[in-house]
Every structure is written in structure tokens, then in C-alpha cells.
Amino acid sequence: MPDDSEESVELERHIDVVILRSDSPHPRTLEGVALDLTEENELTAGEIDAALRSAVHLTCPVDIDIDAYRALEGLPVPRPFSQSGWLYDYRRLVLDDDGASIDAVRLEYHPVFGLRIWETET
Structure with a gap:
């Protein structure tokens, strides 16, 4: 009988993320466009x-592993995104100058290489 546990069944999952730069009062896209992501x-x-244009489509296990997928899956979908047909299920990833850490996952954006994701040591 086959083992259907999560470890034995490798399903392809994907997640869409908009990469934003931390700024005040609103985060900015990679091109510098400020986005007001307040509820109203x-x-x-x-x-x-x-x-x-600041979004990435990531596939697990091709682009990211399951730990990175789970970390990104926990990011919020801002209401202005969910009300847009184009951005309906996109997560918001706000990076400061040094990037961001979510759980044991480190994320940085490089202008040439794009989004870099790796696991940090716990």
C-alpha cells in the first residue's frame, strides 16, 4: 500500500509574491511606485x-523548498490586492535594505539576480 504522507507525496505548489521596498508612509514597488495598501x-x-512588474511566481519544489513555501504562504494578501482581479491571491513581501527574515527563511532582492531565498541556521 502506498504511503500518502506529506513526505512521500511531492506535489507541485505555487505562490505569487509582490516584492516591495520598505518606505514611509507606503511601501514601494521595485520601480519606486508607492502603494497604499490600507484597507480602504x-x-x-x-x-x-x-x-x-514587481511580482514573482515561485513553484515548490522547483524554485523553493517546502519550508520557504510555508513561510511565504503565511504572508498577508492585502485587501487592495484581493479586490483586484490581477493581484487577487498575491502575497505582500516587504523588504528593507537588508532584506527580510520569515521564520528560518532569509529573503533578499538583488537587482540582477532577483529574489534570493535560503534557510538560515536555527
Whole structure:
């Protein structure tokens, strides 16, 4: 009888993430467009386009491992994203100048190499 535990069944999963730079009062896309992600705001067509140009599509286990997937899966989907047909299920990843850490996962953005993800030592 086959073992259907999570370890034995390797399913392909994907997650979409908009990479934003930390800024005040609103985070900015990689192109520098400020996005007001407060509950009451609705994104303009230009802001949606800028967010999509800052987005990455990651597949587990091809691009990221299951630990990174789970860490990213816990990121919020801002209401302005969920109200947009284009950004409906996209997570918000806000990086400061040094990147970000989520659980045991470290994330940084490099302008040439893109999003870099690795596990930190626990």
C-alpha cells in the first residue's frame, strides 16, 4: 500500500509574491511606485501594473523548498490586492535594505539576480 504522507507525496505548489521596498508612509514597488495598501484604498490601473512588474511566481519544489513555501504562504494578501482581479491571491513581501527574515527563511532582492531565498541556521 502506498504511503500518502506529506513526505512521500511531492506535489507541485505555487505562490505569487509582490516584492516591495520598505518606505514611509507606503511601501514601494521595485520601480519606486508607492502603494497604499490600507484597507480602504483601491489600487489604480497604473499601481496594479507596477505591482505586477514587481511580482514573482515561485513553484515548490522547483524554485523553493517546502519550508520557504510555508513561510511565504503565511504572508498577508492585502485587501487592495484581493479586490483586484490581477493581484487577487498575491502575497505582500516587504523588504528593507537588508532584506527580510520569515521564520528560518532569509529573503533578499538583488537587482540582477532577483529574489534570493535560503534557510538560515536555527
